[in-house]
Amino acid sequence: MAKEIVIGTRDSALALWQTHWVLDKLQKLNPEYTFRVKHIKTQGDKILDVALAKIGDKGLFTKELEVALLNRDIDLAVHSMKDLPTTLPEGLVIGAICERAEPFDVLISHKGYTLATLPQGARVGTSSLRRRAQLLHFRRDLQIEDLRGNLNTRMAKLERLDLDGIVLAAAGVKRMGWEDKISESIPYDICLPAVGQGAIGVEIRENDEEIMNIVNKINHPDSADAIRAERSMMRKLEGGCQIPIGALGLIKDGELTLQGLVASLDGKKLVRSSVTGPRQEAEELGEKLASILLDMGADEILQQVRQETDEDDS
Ligand SMILES: NCc1[nH]cc(CCC(=O)O)c1CC(=O)O
Numbered sequence: 263m264a265k266e267i268v269i270g271t272r273d274s275a276l277a278l279w280q281t282h283w284v285l286d287k288l289q290k291l292n293p294e295y296t297f298r299v300k301h302i303k304t305q306g307d308k309i310l311d312v313a314l315a316k317i318g319d320k321g322l323f324t325k326e327l328e329v330a331l332l333n334r335d336i337d338l339a340v341h342s343m344k345d346l347p348t349t350l351p352e353g354l355v356i357g358a359i360c361e362r363a364e365p366f367d368v369l370i371s372h373k374g375y376t377l378a379t380l381p382q383g384a385r386v387g388t389s390s391l392r393r394r395a396q397l398l399h400f401r402r403d404l405q406i407e408d409l410r411g412n413l414n415t416r417m418a419k420l421e422r423l424d425l426d427g428i429v430l431a432a433a434g435v436k437r438m439g440w441e442d443k444i445s446e447s448i449p450y451d452i453c454l455p456a457v458g459q460g461a462i463g464v465e466i467r468e469n470d471e472e473i474m475n476i477v478n479k480i481n482h483p484d485s486a487d488a489i490r491a492e493r494s495m496m497r498k499l500e501g502g503c504q505i506p507i508g509a510l511g512l513i514k515d516g517e518l519t520l521q522g523l524v525a526s527l528d529g530k531k532l533v534r535s536s537v538t539g540p541r542q543e544a545e546e547l548g549e550k551l552a553s554i555l556l557d558m559g560a561d562e563i564l565q566q567v568r569q570e571t572d573e574d575d576s
Contacts, residue, residue: 264296267476270327270336273301274412279437280462281340284360284480291479300336302326321347324465328354331465337473339465343458343489344431346465348497357466357474359489361482363433365460365510367393367453369446370420370435371427376446377401384426387419391527393429395506396453398529413438429453433460454508454523454534457492461485484513487541491520494548499524499560505567513541522551524560527567533558
């Protein structure tokens with residue numbers, strides 16, 4: 263009988279879509295194994311009524327899966343790369359980063375608005391600090407409403423809260439089959455994506471060579487190098503708290519260009535820059551861009567954000 267490999271996943275509709283996408287690929291490329299899915303509830307799936315920025319979202323969608331990996335309850339965990347913290351627990355590694363879908367954000371609005379044409383003071387839903395800051399930087403007049411929950415809940419809130427629009431990741435919207443609801447693909451100069459946005463990753467045990475060989479077949483080197491650079495930038499910038507950070511790595515002719523930004527929560531301050539270099543130096547490029555941003559004023563923004571989130575906690 264074929265050896266069974268257990269894939270751990272969250273059980274949101276998006277997570278299940280992503281997991282079955284990964285499973286199909288793995289099964290085709292590794293016919294000698296049988297793959298099975300195990301659902302695991304994460305903290306982020308249970309706490310739906312508290313703003314993410316308040317509880318801190320590091321590992322909120324991944325921790326229980328990581329515990330299951332370390333306990334050998336599962337052999338690999340499928341994550342949205344954007345939800346995977348930049349530092350992994352001891353003993354776990356990223357086994358593969360799959361080919362990235364569109365990394366940009368989209369506006370969903372019944373009236374077909376774009377960010378530029380939304381009426382004065384329009385109410386736009388997002389719970390991401392990164393989106394909030396960049397939207398406010400672009401349009402100081404917008405009223406940003408908190409929008410916690412999985413994609414289905416967020417879409418329901420567009421109606422229930424009678425919002426003028428909500429901002430979501432294009433990749434998730436397409437995976438849910440909601441393309442027809444998109445009223446604008448938001449350009450990168452207005453909104454730089456989250457680190458890892460649009461890519462699905464596989465986390466495995468560090469010394470598990472058998473699983474490493476199985477998942478390596480679905481690794482996409484261009485996506486992996488781009489996202490390694492983004493994660494390296496973020497690792498150097500963040501200090502244990504949630505901050506508005508955007509990043510996007512793109513590979514062309516063997517060269518990696520990494521764009522990045524850091525913004526204040528109100529979007530008033532925003533520093534943005536980019537670096538280009540050999541793709542083999544993805545991690546160094548990420549650190550270099552982080553240093554450039556810090557020199558440009560990101561250090562002050564970070565201090566300010568830390569103070570503001572501390573006040574929130576008390
Ligand atoms: N934070 C939730 C999350 N994690 C991954 C995606 C979308 C899919 C992706 O970016 O890979 C989403 C939804 C969203 O931000 O709109």
